[in-house]
Amino acid sequence: MPRQTVYHADIEYLQILDAEGRLDESLAAGTLSDADVKSLYEHMIVCREFDDQAFKLQRSGRMGTFPQNKGQEAATLGSARALRKGIDHIVPYYRENPALFLHGLPMHYILLHWMGDERGNAIPRNLAINPLGLAIGTQTLHAVGIAWAARLRKEDRVVIVYFGDGATSTGDFHEAMNFASVLKAPIIFCCLNNGWAISVPCGKQTASQTFAQKALAYGMPTIQADGNDLFAMYKVTRDAVDRARAGGGPSFIEAMTYRLGDHTTADDAGRYRPAEELAAAVGRDPLVRTRKYLEGRNLWDAQRQSAAEEKAKALIHEVVQVAQNVPKPATADIFDYVFAEMPEDLARQKRTLRTDSIGQDPSQIGLNPPIEKEPEQRAGAALVDAGCGDISSVPE
Amino acid sequence: MPRQTVYHADIEYLQILDAEGRLDESLAAGTLSDADVKSLYEHMIVCREFDDQAFKLQRSGRMGTFPQNKGQEAATLGSARALRKGIDHIVPYYRENPALFLHGLPMHYILLHWMGDERGNAIPRNLAINPLGLAIGTQTLHAVGIAWAARLRKEDRVVIVYFGDGATSTGDFHEAMNFASVLKAPIIFCCLNNGWAISVPCGKQTASQTFAQKALAYGMPTIQADGNDLFAMYKVTRDAVDRARAGGGPSFIEAMTYRLGDHTTADDAGRYRPAEELAAAVGRDPLVRTRKYLEGRNLWDAQRQSAAEEKAKALIHEVVQVAQNVPKPATADIFDYVFAEMPEDLARQKRTLRTDSIGQDPSQIGLNPPIEKEPEQRAGAALVDAGCGDISSVPE
Amino acid sequence: MPKLDLVGAINLALSQEMQRDDRIVILGEDVGLNGGVFRVTDGLQKRFGCDRVVDTPLSESGIIGTSIGLAMAGMRPIPEIQFEGFLGPAYDQIVNQAARCRSRTRGAFTCPMTIRVPIGGGIHAPELHSDSPEAIYAHTPGLKVVMPSRPYDAKGLLISAIRDPDPVIFFEPKRVYRSFKEDVPEAEYTIPIGKAAIVSEGTDLTLITWGAMVSECLQAIDQLEEASVELIDLRTIYPVDVETIVQSVTKTGRAVVVHEAPRTGGFGAEISALIQERCFLSLQAPVQRVTGFDVAMPYYKLEKQYLPDAERIGRGMVDCLRY
């Protein structure tokens, strides 16, 4: 066979609801009901309010660095809506709060995390959610492992892992895609292409025309979707879930969305991002489009809007209170969760709050009183029960 | 744009000389001359003999583990022949001796390397060759850096990096492919798909149908070639060189070849490789095919064959002698090349050949005589001049 | 009682534990049909099937990263990294992910896994096949680091590691793999992580080591006539059994630590620091370190020159004794 084509691929793009709120009815068939869209839109409002308030918390010094989700609500909610709550497992990176809230994560957990409190990662056991991760790309491998475990145990469970455009450059992403396809793991790789990795635009991140085509390297089914379109995101995720449940292994989704805010509160996108680009993106805001759609179907109006905004404000206010009222963690916590059983030497460090040997064994000099420990409040369990801020209403 | 194709790709396969030694004349136009093929075939014979003798060295305990190239001669020589000696830079992994020899590496360097002697990596400065590497995948990034440097300095230089099918699973391979394409580095990624990564067959290494398609993830031109076909390998490499020199950036080549030996001398492929598979591959041996071709054109016959084999035997015998006669390296060498300038503490270790403080400073106890150092032979430079075993005859 | 070498003892422990606990999955490069490049997993895929003994792609980060996911999901992965030199690509997943899993989630997620890794020099292997990176992982809170020196210990320690609720790196000294056989009971037994062994008792000097250096130390002791040496085989690098060390050095007043890794920042530094902290008034001489030099592990023609041997250890002891 001297010269011949041995491989061929096409990649499709899907949009169902356009930026003007117009729906492609035929493509929309069997996707989201009116009630679904209304409820998801209400979630969007809540999440946007959460973002705003989190931003203020940081600015007023009550919270550390925070990455807003602003602009990516449809991508995260549309995809998460296609998963079964408490069954299908969500592995986030750090920007997909709406998906986690939809699947039941009490909202103050996310605030706690960014307030520098590990208890924000102590996800309640009844939820199928992994904690936020900070090292870009690493979580994709964990997600593959979780999906693989489900396959090994013959559980009917699909995993979705979220990551950004920047994450596709990491070695871990590559190894995860490869493992998933070789192992036929029931997993969905959802790439939230928001145009930027901090200050690096997609054009400097990759020379490929789409992120979707990265999946071809692994023989993995792949598609590009309008990430600001709830319908398209729901549909492509649903297809991927169905494929995985039928034993078809992993899928890749590139969600074309946009980061409407700075990278995080520590960033100033004004330094690198063209103003026109942002302006154009604002026109594709998923909240605007979803509202137009609902209004076009007479399911929404200005009054409902302000009612929803009021409700969101009240809810988030409460969430912020809860997060702020969580008692400071005990110093003991830094020692108590290193291992299931504490090695003797570490116990000594905990007991004395010293690492110097004389300080740890004052009998050596017989002079220094041991340091008084602070009164302790213990981590974890209690918090879980607070259960505040669960905005979830997805049927199981 | 509701649903549409946003990306499309085809990958071609090229074969010019088939397993029976039949040439596709039209595809062969402008590739290798009769003289080229004859000379390359003579190289093949030498390299096969090298492999055999290296194997024996290991088996008789005179050398450590050795990975044979056997079966991959056309893939390495055909590609390397398309590069300009001393200009275009070769970054090998550990199995591409023929390419290195063709570009002027004295053959005993490779033996020294596998005899556990770093001086085998002290490549003469006039050669554009990197030393062998052992950590799979890592060298692909070094190659991109070298190519990038050429671009930055506006040098007319192309880099080729070799790696196996297994290497495509490493994170470093992915990052290298991505960097190369984003940086438009003048580099050729040559994947020597020999069917196996030790005991892991390609089907367990990746779920993709070809390795060539992995390049699509980076928007990189890519092709699959019959790796046992000198003409095809020369042609696809030549095209890639031309593209790189014209500013077109990186290219990917999947060379379909086969590992006729065990993975290394430490391996026993009988444990995992189906006998029929090996038998079929023997039929595609590049030496057999090239000889048939030459014989068909009356450029070769049994007499020439035995003359070439004799010559190869004599040459390799000499190479082995040279390698074995290299004096044992001096202990000082392990200290002398850690840094350009030796830190005082390391100098003390070198002086005393001790790490214990009392031993390093016998005055502390005044009892122990300092250890006598062995007489020293110094590394590096001298060897380079030996210049033995250069079988290269590629025009610059 | 069967006489087994280190490879056999580890293989036995793996197969008994897999039999006992079906959450265990072995994964790594060439661990399946090939039985691992050292044959440590020989026969296990045949016995337990391709789902439980898995040949992975060539991706160390992938092996550890997916193991973390398996562990989080309730499995008990036993990843193999083919050689210690290939731990590098997995370093991030081990140190920044696996080791912190319990701590960063306040116990909500845990990461029970046993990472098996051949370690050390002396077998004429190529580059990156002869290193000794144990100190790196001992400096990583959340990880336990184990290194048996003999078949009997290997079986008992490996079973403890596999059952441990936290991640354990289990280093297997290559040089010991086939070096000798000893009685290894078929019956189940464990050796606790964190307990050193006193290999030989003595009164004049404490010699502390681990892994393949145990036998070099025994040789050195054999050749030393002038003194009575207590040899401690740490067996666990972290958490280190400081009590056993302190007791011994309090008695002997002198200590020499031996390891293959380079001296600077090696685990010998920690042992030395601990001893001078805890035995200050008993010490008759400074704690000595007989270790690899502060150079890249040489290729094998010079590996003997790099590695501590009985002679160098002997000189270290003599000098320490005469101080």
Add this chain to the structure above:
Amino acid sequence: MPKLDLVGAINLALSQEMQRDDRIVILGEDVGLNGGVFRVTDGLQKRFGCDRVVDTPLSESGIIGTSIGLAMAGMRPIPEIQFEGFLGPAYDQIVNQAARCRSRTRGAFTCPMTIRVPIGGGIHAPELHSDSPEAIYAHTPGLKVVMPSRPYDAKGLLISAIRDPDPVIFFEPKRVYRSFKEDVPEAEYTIPIGKAAIVSEGTDLTLITWGAMVSECLQAIDQLEEASVELIDLRTIYPVDVETIVQSVTKTGRAVVVHEAPRTGGFGAEISALIQERCFLSLQAPVQRVTGFDVAMPYYKLEKQYLPDAERIGRGMVDCLRY
């Protein structure tokens, strides 16, 4: 003479060296237009162009691996790793490739590069943005490890690092980035790698530290009335300036080492081991280590509890003095 903070001093050194040597290329995530997340490379891309200050894809192994290639090819790369927590993915290229380049080729290939990395805690940063992995790299033959504690030293040390013919990791303590300004000459000067600084002289106890802990130590000394303390700022972790330490401890007879990293296997162990080896007969008390605890670096609500502070250092000194 301009008063500069640490960020300013490093920026100045970078720009002067780039001006002097056109083989220098800066590469990393967000180092270009954005000037780095800490603004350390601010303005450099504008001044030297997009070919010399390069925003790379998000790939730490890629950043270091391509830097190795650049260096082999005669360039002088200065890669930036955005935070020490992201050194992990580059560990293999740094430790197993860059550090061994000269040694494994007997000098035929070399790898001159300066890896700039923000390090350490205390700024309320998220996870993996507050670690102190210097001991890991100090245990890597072939690497030099530098960590300035002040703007003046940073400029001089960075220039030395850039001109060094071997790979250097240049750790920049984040907590010092903006904490104070001092006179930093515009004119060229270098500070040699491998020389510690005596920050304050004293006679009763030697306090040894590096990076952001220098100012905690100064505070602790301020608050300590009963004794005269000699404070040594290592500045270079490897090769460590053992002579300066030994001279001081021989004089004072007591030593305390302070660092942010966890105690076990931290570089304090090496310092402690060296001191007891070289100053055995002068020591009046065991060398003490006041360090981070053997736990994963906590999230920021508890980072103060983890990090050594003036009070903890003070207690360490007092106890050592009273021993």
